[in-house]
Amino acid sequence: MKKKHNxxxxxxxxxxEKGVDIEILNLDVSTKTSQExxxxxxxxxxxxxxSIVFYEKKEEKLVQIFVSGPxxxxxxxxxxxxxxxxxxxxxxxxxENTGFAIGGVAPLGHKNIPLYFFxxxxxxxxxLWCAGGTPSSLFILKTEDLLRATxxxxxxxx
Numbered sequence: 471m472k473k474k475h476n477x478x479x480x481x482x483x484x485x486x487e488k489g490v491d492i493e494i495l496n497l498d499v500s501t502k503t504s505q506e507x508x509x510x511x512x513x514x515x516x517x518x519x520x521s522i523v524f525y526e527k528k529e530e531k532l533v534q535i536f537v538s539g540p541x542x543x544x545x546x547x548x549x550x551x552x553x554x555x556x557x558x559x560x561x562x563x564x565x566e567n568t569g570f571a572i573g574g575v576a577p578l579g580h581k582n583i584p585l586y587f588f589x590x591x592x593x594x595x596x597x598l599w600c601a602g603g604t605p606s607s608l609f610i611l612k613t614e615d616l617l618r619a620t621x622x623x624x625x626x627x628x
Contacts, residue, residue, distance in 0.1 A: 474494065474496070475496075475603060475604050475607070477569060477570055477574070477576070477579065477603035477604060478494045478496075478602050478603040478604060478607060480569070480576075480579035480603065481494065481576040481577075481578060481579040481602055481603045481609075482494060483579070484576075484578035484579040485577075485578055485611075485619060488578070488618070488619035489619075490611060490615045490618075490619050492602075492609045492610075492611055493609060494602035494603065494607050494608070494609045495511070495602070495607060495608050495609060496602075496604075496606065496607050497510050497511075497606050497607065497608065498606070499606065500573070500605055500606055501573070501574075501601065501605060501606055501607065501608050502572075502573030502574075502605045503573075504518040504520050504539030504540065505539070507520075507539070507599060507601075507608055508539060508599075510608065511599055511608055511610075513599055514539075514595075515539035515540055516538050516539055516540060516591070516592075516594075516595070517538075517539070517595050517597065517598055517599055518538070518539035518598070518599050519536040519537070519538070519577075519589075519592055519598040519599065519600050519616065520536070520537050520538075520539060520601070521534055521535075521536060521537075521575040521576070521577065521600070521601060522534070522535045522537050522543055522558070523558075523559045523563075523564045523567075523568060523572075523575060523584070524543075524556035524557060524558055524559055525556065525557050525558075525559045525563060526554045526555060526556050526585070527555045527556070527557060528554070528555050529554070531554075531584070531585055532559075532567045532568070532580070532582050532583075532584035532585070533554065533556055533584055533585045533587065534568075534575070534577075534580075534584040534585070534586055534587070535548075535586075535587040535588070535589065535627060536577065536586070536587070536588045536589060536592060536598075536600075536616065536620075536622060537589045537592075537627060538589050538591045538592050541589055541591060541627060541628060542627075542628075543627045544627060544628055545557075547626065547627065547628065548587075548625070548627060551625050551626065552587070552623075552625065554585070566581075567580070567581060567582045567584075568580045568581060568582070568584075569581040570601075570603055570604075571604070571605060572605075573601070573605035574601045574602070574603055574604040574605040574606075574607065575601055576600060576601050576602055576603045577600050577616060577619065577620050578619060578620065579603065586620040586621060586622035586623065587622055587623050587624075587625050587627070588616075588617060588620075588622035588623065588624045588625065589625070589627045590624045590625060590626055590627075591628075592613060593613060593624065595613055596612060596613060597610050597611065597612055597613065598610070598611060598612075598613050598616060600616065
């Protein structure tokens with residue numbers, strides 16, 4: 471078993487503070503993409519809750535949307551539902567504000583706490599897989615635990 475990376479320890483501790491125990495799997499393969507992640511753990515790609523990070527221009531806030539593996543965020547639809555004007559964050563912004571590299575952004579343990587949103591299509595699953603803080607780590611948790619721990623607002627992102 472590989473030693474836990476500092477960013478993974480932050481994730482485990484952040485979930486523990488919310489009353490959720492997780493175990494991060496360190497894999498010998500990349501889990502940067504949803505397909506790589508699904509293949510690595512043998513789940514449906516729709517069960518991968520990828521973390522897409524945006525920058526909200528008016529409020530100057532970090533926005534994180536948990537998106538089902540094959541889905542994409544429709545910024546126009548998102549803006550109509552939330553009144554937030556988002557633009558996709560670049561790799562430097564993501565690392566600077568979350569403490570994680572793209573492909574490894576976990577739900578919790580960020581430098582700056584984001585506004586959280588949740589792709590409602592993820593609700594069809596009892597359990598989801600999330601990035602564990604590095605581009606080759608994942609963990610599984612109950613969908614309800616992810617929603618409770620992040621207090622994410624469930625929306626239609628398509």
